[in-house]
Amino acid sequence: MDFSAVGAAAAEALTLASFIGIGGGVLLGYVVGVIPGLSRSVAISIAIPMTFYMSPYIAISFLIGLSKGTAAGSAVSAILLNAPGEASSAATALDGYPMAKQGKPKTALQIGLIASVMGDILATIILIFVAIPFARVALMFGPYEMAAILAFALVFIAGLSGGNIFKGLAAGGLGILLGTVGLDNQTGLPRLTFGYTELMDGMPLIAVAIGTLALSEMFVQSEKLRYERGTMSVALKKDDSDRMTWPIFRRILPTILRGTGVGTFVGALPGLGPSVGSFMSYGMAQKAAKEPERFGKGEPKGIAAAESADNAVIPAALIPLFGLGIPGNVSAALLIGAFAIHGITVGPLLLRDNPELLYSIFAGMILASVIMLALGWFGLMFFAQITRVPPHVVIPVVIFFCLAGMMLQGYGTFGLIILMGFALLGYLMKKYDYSFVTFLVAFIITPMLELNLRQSIILSRGNWEILLGRPIAMFFIACTVLALVTLIIRTFRTDKAAAGAPTSE
């Protein structure tokens, strides 16, 4: 490592201009993250023109700060309103919202923040010291491996939702069906588009995610408001016991470390993205827990697992970007564009040709994490006040942001109709207890799984023996089978138990 370059980088990271630039990015990201309907990729694409007038280092750090901010900010609305700001924070809402309802909104927010910041800093450190020299390892994950990992993720995450297996299959099946809408990857022929040009690239993810998660939640809340006035707002007392304590931190620390590991792994593989990371981490935390039945009812480990992985994905997605020039996910792909506008080609040459810039960006990323902690911690008092705003004010505002966010995507009226359709679907799924998590994960994973599976089948020319030379793929196929078997056994047992003693929710 070139120490003079590191020194110069640290010096640049500590200038006033960089504080303002990065701090501004994190703050903007935080706000975008809190608002359901405004997604990370929308925020970055809107912000790119703002960076035209910044130096390359500040511009890139600003955008990375923005990404990090959205990942941390989206936890706030997930915890306080049960309306995650990003699809990747849906897992955070599973335990965050119940915990807030139990009178511990600040504790939940603090756990989310600490998990976010720790996941973020640890993954950044892994990016700096370990990953770039080893980025080529990602190339060992070809279509066979990716297909196996995706199949595992699908079965494993779907298994989380618990409940009735047939309802789970119905929800997952619907997700898979909707995931196949759009132009066929190879022939370019339209599938299930019914002649709508807008559907050629598939159902818009933001409409599906925001519709089934945030907007439908607002319907549920307004219905509650109609019949049981006022239950949405969590009474925020001046309660000194409502804060994260040392024992809680010690209890969730292993979960945070595991979540960071999962998030880094998922982020480093091109294409998987933060939603897969946070749900996978949540599932593993639940599997590892001594009392898994406490998950979904306000378990601190649930929040910690989801948030640490969600944030770890952001720096980890830069591992293949800086190491190979391959973006790990949509936001990383946007960064390539931002780099290009500033005259920088991202890839392995960056380290050789422009080490000062790369180290400055790393320094800026660490600075962004620290600013995020400060902003989140002091902003907490402010954000927690959201719960005191009466629901008849919050609900219309959130609905407005959901619709406005959809309009920003450029789908026009058509997009709004689709959004409303999915909101209705999400509402019905919540009402009749179909797992919307299973639905959403199946929808997100299906296109990637289909592409990789097709590639594998064509490349192997239908000869399955090729897998014998692919130990990583074999490992994940074994895991998938194991997860399936466990799922079947569990359903069998619950069915028996349910038959013996009917349980009530």
Add this chain to the structure above:
Amino acid sequence: MKKTFAAILGATMMTAPMAMADDWPTRPLTMVIGFAPGGSTDIQGRVLANVMEEYLGQPVNVVNQPGGGSAVAFTRLKNTEADGNTFLFGGTTALTFTPIITPVEYEIDDFEYLAAVALGQNAIVTSAEQPFSTFDEIIAHGKENQMTYAQQTPLDEAIIRAIAEEEGLDLAIVPTGGGGGMAPLVLGREVDFAYSGGTHAQYTPTGEMVVAAFMSAERSPFYPDTPTLMELGYDYSIEDYRTIIVPQGVPENVKARLLEAAEYASESQSFKDITEGNTFFPVVFIGQEEMEANVRRIRAATEEVMAD
């Protein structure tokens, strides 16, 4: 007398909208990009918008309208008011190719093609670690071994399929879903060779990827030693002109202003630096007459290839 009056009336009727349009644009313009942010069209478009803004004195806002390889953007453009305040920047594949295989609601004649400012560089690429690097070597290798190819569009697949048949190759073709998906397959040597719409610019400087042949009509100035498929004796090419496109019926003087702005951009250093330096797309200036002919010629040639 009557005649003069008519002439004067005619003149005023002509000049009134002219005077208004002379100081066009009077309000911010919208540049539509038919792809998601971050791709080569988006990067070029944003820089182009900045330079045009300099020339026209009004902000040029970039709006991304992804979907169906720009098909969604063209559908929208067809239905916008033809005042020149909204125009599209991008390749013409959605007009020369997409309508052949997919039912769409627009046709070539719905638009006018004002000026092309950059040329696409479609290429056949392979990894530097493969035992072959030129297109002839790929073919020679393929005659002895089973080969794999990664496609990105049905058009490049049709061309490669035709060549493979001609040369007697045993070729398996996989979809990739774009340049981002192509790179790991080539670099990880999961496939032997692949189509690249411009992504190779990120990898050839590091020596990881090699351009075996260009699919464009002419050689690239950035890889002067690499031949085109045409030069190698295969009668196929994929041409991609990054063009400024407006709906049919935009007033003449507005079109003239847009053309001037495009010409100004094609001479601007910052547009050249980014387009040529980062995406390896040569900057050109091709006027309306030639572009109208180009679009129709490419469409006819594409129909011929796809008919096979």
